[in-house]
Amino acid sequence: MEEIMTDKQFKTILEMFGMILDGCEDLEEAKEKVKRLLEEQKNKSE
Secondary structure (H helix, E strand, O other), rough: OOOOOOHHHHHHHHHHHHHHHHHHOOHHHHHHHHHHHHHHHHHOOO
């Protein structure tokens, strides 16, 4: 089944990504934060 993202969902994701990047010194720190968030989300769904 194909999922279609609404404009509102896309905007929300970009805003959240912006918040993550605001506190980062460099690209590596941003990648690590995203990785941790993905792992936390994975753990919640198990």
